[in-house]
Amino acid sequence: MSSNAEQTLQFDQIRLPPEAQALREEVRTFLAEEVAAGTFDPHSGGQGDDFDRAFSRRVGARGWIGMTWPKKYGGHERTFLERYVLTEEFRIANAPTRGHFIADRQSGPILMKYANEDICMDVLPRICRGECCFCIGMSEPGSGSDLFAARTKAEKTEGGWRINGTKLWTSGAHHADYMIGLFRTSPPTKENRRHGLTQFLVDMTLPGITVNPVPQMTGSLDFNEVVLEDVFIPDSHMLGDVDMAWTQATSELAYERSGPERFLETFYVLVGLARVLEDNPDTRGAEGLGRLVAQLHTLRRMSVSVNGMLQAGKEPVLEGSIVKDLGTAWEQALPARARDLAAFANPQSANIPSFRKQLEHATLIAPKLTIQGGTTEILRGIIARGLGLR
Amino acid sequence: MTNDLDLQSLILESATRILRDSCDPQTVNVAFGDGWKEPLWRDLEESGLTLCWIAEDKGGAGVPLAVGFEVLFVAGRFAIPVPLSETMIAGWLLSAADIPVPEGSITLSSQPSRQSVNVDASGKLSGTVTAVPFAGEADYLAVCAPGEGGPIIALAAMQDCTPATKSSFSGDPKGDVGLDGVIPVASAPMPFEMNEEALLMFGAAARSRQIAGALQAILDLSVSYARERVAFGRPIGKFQAVQHNLARLAGEVAAANAASGSACDTITRAGSFDETVFLEAASAKIRAGEAAGEGAAIAHQVFGAIGFTQEHVLHRYTRRLWGWRDDFGSESEWAEKLGRRVVDAGADELWPMLAAR
Ligand SMILES: Cc1cc2nc3c(=O)[nH]c(=O)nc-3n(C[C@H](O)[C@H](O)[C@H](O)COP(=O)(O)OP(=O)(O)OC[C@H]3O[C@@H](n4cnc5c(N)ncnc54)[C@H](O)[C@@H]3O)c2cc1C
Numbered sequence: 023m024s025s026n027a028e029q030t031l032q033f034d035q036i037r038l039p040p041e042a043q044a045l046r047e048e049v050r051t052f053l054a055e056e057v058a059a060g061t062f063d064p065h066s067g068g069q070g071d072d073f074d075r076a077f078s079r080r081v082g083a084r085g086w087i088g089m090t091w092p093k094k095y096g097g098h099e100r101t102f103l104e105r106y107v108l109t110e111e112f113r114i115a116n117a118p119t120r121g122h123f124i125a126d127r128q129s130g131p132i133l134m135k136y137a138n139e140d141i142c143m144d145v146l147p148r149i150c151r152g153e154c155c156f157c158i159g160m161s162e163p164g165s166g167s168d169l170f171a172a173r174t175k176a177e178k179t180e181g182g183w184r185i186n187g188t189k190l191w192t193s194g195a196h197h198a199d200y201m202i203g204l205f206r207t208s209p210p211t212k213e214n215r216r217h218g219l220t221q222f223l224v225d226m227t228l229p230g231i232t233v234n235p236v237p238q239m240t241g242s243l244d245f246n247e248v249v250l251e252d253v254f255i256p257d258s259h260m261l262g263d264v265d266m267a268w269t270q271a272t273s274e275l276a277y278e279r280s281g282p283e284r285f286l287e288t289f290y291v292l293v294g295l296a297r298v299l300e301d302n303p304d305t306r307g308a309e310g311l312g313r314l315v316a317q318l319h320t321l322r323r324m325s326v327s328v329n330g331m332l333q334a335g336k337e338p339v340l341e342g343s344i345v346k347d348l349g350t351a352w353e354q355a356l357p358a359r360a361r362d363l364a365a366f367a368n369p370q371s372a373n374i375p376s377f378r379k380q381l382e383h384a385t386l387i388a389p390k391l392t393i394q395g396g397t398t399e400i401l402r403g404i405i406a407r408g409l410g411l412r
Numbered sequence: 413m414t415n416d417l418d419l420q421s422l423i424l425e426s427a428t429r430i431l432r433d434s435c436d437p438q439t440v441n442v443a444f445g446d447g448w449k450e451p452l453w454r455d456l457e458e459s460g461l462t463l464c465w466i467a468e469d470k471g472g473a474g475v476p477l478a479v480g481f482e483v484l485f486v487a488g489r490f491a492i493p494v495p496l497s498e499t500m501i502a503g504w505l506l507s508a509a510d511i512p513v514p515e516g517s518i519t520l521s522s523q524p525s526r527q528s529v530n531v532d533a534s535g536k537l538s539g540t541v542t543a544v545p546f547a548g549e550a551d552y553l554a555v556c557a558p559g560e561g562g563p564i565i566a567l568a569a570m571q572d573c574t575p576a577t578k579s580s581f582s583g584d585p586k587g588d589v590g591l592d593g594v595i596p597v598a599s600a601p602m603p604f605e606m607n608e609e610a611l612l613m614f615g616a617a618a619r620s621r622q623i624a625g626a627l628q629a630i631l632d633l634s635v636s637y638a639r640e641r642v643a644f645g646r647p648i649g650k651f652q653a654v655q656h657n658l659a660r661l662a663g664e665v666a667a668a669n670a671a672s673g674s675a676c677d678t679i680t681r682a683g684s685f686d687e688t689v690f691l692e693a694a695s696a697k698i699r700a701g702e703a704a705g706e707g708a709a710i711a712h713q714v715f716g717a718i719g720f721t722q723e724h725v726l727h728r729y730t731r732r733l734w735g736w737r738d739d740f741g742s743e744s745e746w747a748e749k750l751g752r753r754v755v756d757a758g759a760d761e762l763w764p765m766l767a768a769r
Binding site for chain 2: 030033037038110111114292296297300303305308311312313315317318319320321322323324344345402403405406409411412
């Protein structure tokens, strides 16, 4: 890992370059037009269904999916900092990115690293056009934090693999065209319990795949159970080396951990709080708001810095994990902090009813923020390893 | 660019060497008396660090602001127990105001916006300068006061002033200094169109950088200790609860480092003390101050009883971390100001403000 006790944590001074800020203006204009056209409600706080294929296509047409990827795959070879700005603006606007975000953030990069060239040439350009939605098939009923307990089986057959088992909590599986699935190809060995899992590209239209929605406590239909029965996957769709997934996708890369989506999920609550305090804030409200703004500003500077260091070819792995840990904890705590701070706001404020609604929604979704994509406990273990403790 | 980086690493290496030799916190901690202070200050002066922000043609080292801020990070790593940052800031202001900077240490108020100092027609200073770090120890005091044509900066000899001998809980003295018709050594209009608010921002950024350095030091100490100290047959760093505490400490250290680094960098490049500098300085002082509190608590928990002793070095850092939180605006003071600005600008301006850079 990248650090030991003698190194300081490093955050290079990165400012968003003019081209990134110019892009921000373009993105804002685009999103304003989409809102005006009724595509989505920016004040929903992400309450609506965030899948909209037509919208994803328009985003793709702008060149805003896979924007850092090589041109030969339909990408645009732009910088991580430009992608950073785009992600921020889409998140702040509560734009419906379900149709492309997962593919853009992690599935595409995994394919580029581990899929054969034919698949890359076939799938990646479609992702970039906003035509290809991905889901992540890692968790199972008996395997969450402990990924290496995965039991869904891939058995070798002629020309490919036969898959049987169940994936769980698979976000967006009901919309997805593909899944990147983690399946058991061999039993673990005595020396290495992580051995024996392999990643595959799974076409979700294949016979034998059933997607059953699992309603969330908010009422949303977002994640699913995916049952795989005798699903045949050709050899060419294996990603990387057989049994070796533990060396591949086991730890996300720093840029998957440290993006602005890791701290902006409940941002609308902060704006709502400022609005409620607008006429004549009490001292406690002003002080509390100021702290939250300072904390968010700091998270943002950390995240921009990590993305800038990645762009410069560095590997701020420890710093990236820290951004996710601090960021998810912050966005999770925000609704409760805002609720306290608004307690003595002018009860006649016309902004209270909409703030209440935002608060209720954010409070309901808050629990997931430190679970999805790896729990706080698992993340802190990773940070401890980076510190040289494990 | 490369030259700047070379210069920076040279200066930081020299600062590290001096502080390691003359101000090793463990050595200082068990030393009898203050005998180490004078040689430490002499070494710092001889190396040019104390006057590093003064231009070369005015007798200083002409070090860029950015590099000086990193010196303060290093100083924090050694729990600096002498008025290095105060002398650097005062020297920078005085020399920019064309006041010759004397040898010796200079201090200034850590609450520049709360002064009640008057300058009479003959230039004599009266009133109280509050919360002055190293009040009784420093040789000089730099005083900001309202003058006829705008704020002025004056240099007074400490021996002409009346420092209250109030000991600070940080381990270094801090107290009010009374001025009873003091004739300053020199005075001049404040440079850089600076006022007390701007000085508060500058001081906040500088102090946050020092806090970040001290936090990095307690992270290093805590991680090493967790790998060595054995309980129940294994190093305590193998226990998950301890690992998670240290991961949280690393998060606080990272936040203080990023926030303070960004604020110092911003001041270095800014043309004036504008809204951007305000957001950066306020955020740095708030977040570093919070990290100081959280971080010190975690480090003490990791060390157990040994860290609660006089003999152990940890308190040299943690006491200063607690004390430095109050200098140049506490978390709460800055947060209240920042919150009001956000509200005054309107909720719709919040995101554009954050996303501007
Ligand atoms: C909204 C949402 C969307 C999701 N989307 C997807 C998806 O698209 N694809 C997918 O594959 N998965 C998805 N997940 C699943 C997610 O990755 C898992 O929930 C997560 O990894 C935790 O696994 P678990 O729920 O089985 O909890 P468990 O692993 O059973 O953990 C329960 C508790 O025990 C703690 N714990 C477990 N092991 C340790 C340990 N070693 N040390 C200390 N504490 C430990 C955990 O931190 C947690 O607090 C999603 C989850 C949510 C909430």
